[in-house]
Amino acid sequence: MLERIDGIVIKTKDYGETHKIVTIFSKKIGKFSAIARGAKKPKSRMAAVTQPFIYGEFFVYLNKGLGTIQQGEIIDSFRKIREDIIKTSYAAYIVELTEKLLDEKKPNLEIYTQFVKTLEWISEHEQADIPIMMYEMKLFAVAGFAPTVDRCINCGGKNAPFSFSMVEGGLLCSRCRHVDMESVQLSTNVVKLLYLFAKVGLERVGNVSVKEENKLLLRQLLDNYYDRYGGYYLKTRKFLNQLNKFK
Numbered sequence: 001m002l003e004r005i006d007g008i009v010i011k012t013k014d015y016g017e018t019h020k021i022v023t024i025f026s027k028k029i030g031k032f033s034a035i036a037r038g039a040k041k042p043k044s045r046m047a048a049v050t051q052p053f054i055y056g057e058f059f060v061y062l063n064k065g066l067g068t069i070q071q072g073e074i075i076d077s078f079r080k081i082r083e084d085i086i087k088t089s090y091a092a093y094i095v096e097l098t099e100k101l102l103d104e105k106k107p108n109l110e111i112y113t114q115f116v117k118t119l120e121w122i123s124e125h126e127q128a129d130i131p132i133m134m135y136e137m138k139l140f141a142v143a144g145f146a147p148t149v150d151r152c153i154n155c156g157g158k159n160a161p162f163s164f165s166m167v168e169g170g171l172l173c174s175r176c177r178h179v180d181m182e183s184v185q186l187s188t189n190v191v192k193l194l195y196l197f198a199k200v201g202l203e204r205v206g207n208v209s210v211k212e213e214n215k216l217l218l219r220q221l222l223d224n225y226y227d228r229y230g231g232y233y234l235k236t237r238k239f240l241n242q243l244n245k246f247k
Helices: 045-049 085-101 109-124 129-143 174-179 188-199 212-229 235-246
Strands: 002-015 019-026 030-036 055-061 067-076 162-165 170-173 184-186
Touching: 002 030, 002 085, 002 109, 019 085, 019 109, 030 055, 045 067, 085 109, 085 129, 085 235, 109 129, 129 188, 129 212, 162 174, 170 174, 184 188, 184 212, 188 212
Parallel strands: 030 067
Antiparallel strands: 002 019, 002 055, 019 030, 055 067, 162 170, 162 184
């Protein structure tokens, strides 16, 4: 069945001498993979539209296995991302995370919307740390391992102060901190930010001002949390960490 599907290319893989297997994240059917025949040929019309980060309109024959891309047109190439190594690294990270954590052909309008908004933010702004963490938190929820950040995970209490427990998977109130004495004490502002990241869409946020020390703490918490529960090695995160050290 031939379908018209708008979506963003999140992964490509060579298939034979001249073809590609292209993974697209779409609003209509979620993440799916399809063969783009001849896409490796330099003069092929499919070559440009099957590059990573391309937002395109695709005409695809869908079936139970791999589909086949018959035609594609570029809607947005995200040129600003492609021309900047830092922006490319940010985009590559959220693309890889999305490809790893989402199931095939399970549409999710909220995640798709946040994915597009995050790419647009990366394209138009110099700093993308906060939008990326907001997207991560929502993606962790869809993947089934998001931390509990709106209450104590042990007793359900909502009274500050809180600490963050990797072992328990979320916040612990002061009465329950004995459950994990290695949990990290958090300020009220950091707890509020974790809740904001998990629950609020990027379209509802302007410029979020976060102290550098809080930003670094949040980044460390999410990295360590993913390492414990995420299950997939991420090459792009390693590269981003190397870039940050370089900077």
